[in-house]
Amino acid sequence: MYICDTCMAYTDVPTDMATHMSRCRYKHELPGRVVYNSPYYQIRKVDGSKHQFYAQCLSLFAKLFLDSKSIFFSVQNFDFYLLTVSVANIRVLDKLATNYPKSAAAAATAASGDASSGTSSSKQTEAEYDLVTAVESESNLSEQRVIGFFSKERVSFDNFNLACINVFPPFQKRGLGRLLISYSYYLSRKAHVLGTPERPLSQHGLASYISYWSSVVADCVLKYTRDNMNTNGGGNQLQRISIQDISDMTYIMNEDIVLALQNMNALVKEEVKEEAGLTSRRKPPPAAGLAVRYTISLPRIHEWHARRQGKVPGPTLIEGYCLVRKRTKKQLKSVISKRKR
Numbered sequence: 001m002y003i004c005d006t007c008m009a010y011t012d013v014p015t016d017m018a019t020h021m022s023r024c025r026y027k028h029e030l031p032g033r034v035v036y037n038s039p040y041y042q043i044r045k046v047d048g049s050k051h052q053f054y055a056q057c058l059s060l061f062a063k064l065f066l067d068s069k070s071i072f073f074s075v076q077n078f079d080f081y082l083l084t085v086s087v088a089n090i091r092v093l094d095k096l097a098t099n100y101p102k103s104a105a106a107a108a109t110a111a112s113g114d115a116s117s118g119t120s121s122s123k124q125t126e127a128e129y130d131l132v133t134a135v136e137s138e139s140n141l142s143e144q145r146v147i148g149f150f151s152k153e154r155v156s157f158d159n160f161n162l163a164c165i166n167v168f169p170p171f172q173k174r175g176l177g178r179l180l181i182s183y184s185y186y187l188s189r190k191a192h193v194l195g196t197p198e199r200p201l202s203q204h205g206l207a208s209y210i211s212y213w214s215s216v217v218a219d220c221v222l223k224y225t226r227d228n229m230n231t232n233g234g235g236n237q238l239q240r241i242s243i244q245d246i247s248d249m250t251y252i253m254n255e256d257i258v259l260a261l262q263n264m265n266a267l268v269k270e271e272v273k274e275e276a277g278l279t280s281r282r283k284p285p286p287a288a289g290l291a292v293r294y295t296i297s298l299p300r301i302h303e304w305h306a307r308r309q310g311k312v313p314g315p316t317l318i319e320g321y322c323l324v325r326k327r328t329k330k331q332l333k334s335v336i337s338k339r340k341r
């Protein structure tokens, strides 16, 4: 089987593929539009109804690596978010995966005018990167190749913010799935709805999600306690944080937060004495007994966070690189008139 590395069209006739590849319609530009444009990685949004054949070929290609994937042909109701890198950068992907967070974070802080976190190591990384890319031709840097993607139902009544995710095998174990998951939650945040991935998840998918949820929940709780310490003038009195509070801040569903806390071993079960209820005319008072209560253990989150330090989770999604399409006056008018109706 021969598969085009640009549009995923397939054939078992080698000469047909050679002809196709020389004139593939997406050779110079992939379908859809760029919605995330960082120095090394791009995310493109492809509307499944406008680019049906492309979406079908992509889904079929992904099926080779997934057991649970079930949509191949009815792609019209889905958007596809493609993770792409330039042809030149595919060759140095290992380097990018380990160096990216530092240099990208430095670039982002430099852009925001904060020079304090720009370190010499990140400058060195950028210099190395320049060396690698300087010898590449313009076309190698502009030609993009898909290395993974996720699909998302355009209208989901179950708040699914992701239907299927796949990073192609040669590019796995670099934290790229996490970049895509972060982007799916970015979309949920923008739409002000809680998000969760469609079930069932593959074993690999669930592991990626639990790792993602755990780090986001840990960061959220630690930031919350830090901020709270500051406002209390350094006192040790902490305000309580509930799972609902975490969900409000992260757009992660309560059930998924519980999974993350269990993964960090940070959900502690306590048996507390329950007092006898007040007498009511209708119901008899409940008997005094033991009730089960769960609390979030801050020390255990700290422990988990400390163990994770130094391990590179992969490229971080930097919101400054997310592109939001500005609507034209005509489009705005039609949106307003639809709302009025």
Ligand SMILES: [Zn+2]
Residues within 6 Å of the ligand: 004, 005, 006, 007, 008, 009, 020, 021, 024, 025, 026
């Ligand atoms: Zn092609």
